[in-house]
Amino acid sequence: GENVEQHPSTLSVQEGDSAVIKCTYSDSASNYFPWYKQELGKRPQLIIDIRSNVGEKKDQRIAVTLNKTAKHFSLHITETQPEDSAVYFCAANWYNNNDMRFGAGTRLTVKP
Amino acid sequence: DVKVTQSSRYLVKRTGEKVFLECVQDMDHENMFWYRQDPGLGLRLIYFSYDVKMKEKGDIPEGYSVSREKKERFSLILESASTNQTSMYLCASRGIQETQYFGPGTRLLVL
Numbered sequence: 001g002e003n004v005e006q007h008p009s010t011l012s013v014q015e016g017d018s019a020v021i022k023c024t025y026s027d028s029a030s031n032y033f034p035w036y037k038q039e040l041g042k043r044p045q046l047i048i049d050i051r052s053n054v055g056e057k058k059d060q061r062i063a064v065t066l067n068k069t070a071k072h073f074s075l076h077i078t079e080t081q082p083e084d085s086a087v088y089f090c091a092a093n094w095y096n097n098n099d100m101r102f103g104a105g106t107r108l109t110v111k112p
Numbered sequence: 113d114v115k116v117t118q119s120s121r122y123l124v125k126r127t128g129e130k131v132f133l134e135c136v137q138d139m140d141h142e143n144m145f146w147y148r149q150d151p152g153l154g155l156r157l158i159y160f161s162y163d164v165k166m167k168e169k170g171d172i173p174e175g176y177s178v179s180r181e182k183k184e185r186f187s188l189i190l191e192s193a194s195t196n197q198t199s200m201y202l203c204a205s206r207g208i209q210e211t212q213y214f215g216p217g218t219r220l221l222v223l
Binding site: 049 | 116147152153154155156157160170202210211212213214215216217
C-alpha cells in the first residue's frame with residue numbers, strides 16, 4: 001500500500017517569507033495529491049491538489065509541484081501571512097481508490 | 113456546498129463504556145471514512161465504507177467497529193472504550209471526485 005512521508009514536522013517563518021513543505025510517496029500508481037490545511041480547532045480543508053499529468057499548479061500565493069520520477073511533491077506558500085499558521089497535511093491516492101494516505105502533518109507558524 | 117456533520121464535538125466516557133460516534137453527509141457521497149488524529153501521527157484511517165452496508169478495515173481497526181445502514185450516515189463504535197482511544201476522531205466523505213470533505217471532529221476523552 002501507499003506510504004506518505006512529510007517533512008518538516010514543524011516550520012517557523014517570518015511574515016512575508018516563503019514556506020516549503022515536502023512529501024514523498026511510495027506507490028508509483030498514485031496519481032492524485034491533495035493538500036489540506038487544518039486551523040486550530042477546525043476541520044482539515046482542501047487548499048490545493050494536483051494530478052499526475054501536471055507538474056505544477058498555482059493558486060494565488062500557493063503552489064504545488066510534483067516530481068513523478070522521484071515520487072515527491074511539495075507545497076509552496078509565498079508572502080506568508082499570520083493567517084497561514086496551521087497544520088498542513090499532504091496525501092496521495094490513485095484514482096477512485098478509497099485508501100487515501102496522509103502525511104503526518106506540518107505545523108506552520110508565521111511570526112508577525 | 114458539501115456538509116459533513118458529527119454528532120458531538122466533545123465527549124467524555126469511562127473505560128469499558130460503549131461509545132457511538134455518528135457522521136452524516138448531505139451530498140449523496142458513496143464513500144465515507146473514519147480517521148483518528150493524534151499529535152505527530154497525522155490522520156490514520158480506522159474504517160471506510162464505499163456503499164451502504166459495506167465496510168473495509170483501514171490501518172488501525174482494532175477496538176472499533178462501524179455501521180452504515182443508510183448512505184448518508186456512517187457510525188463508529190467503540191465496543192469497550194479504553195484510555196488509549198482518547199483522541200480526535202474525524203469523519204470524511206467523498207463522491208466520484210477525489211476531494212474528501214471532513215467533519216468538524218469529535219474530541220473523545222476516555223477516563
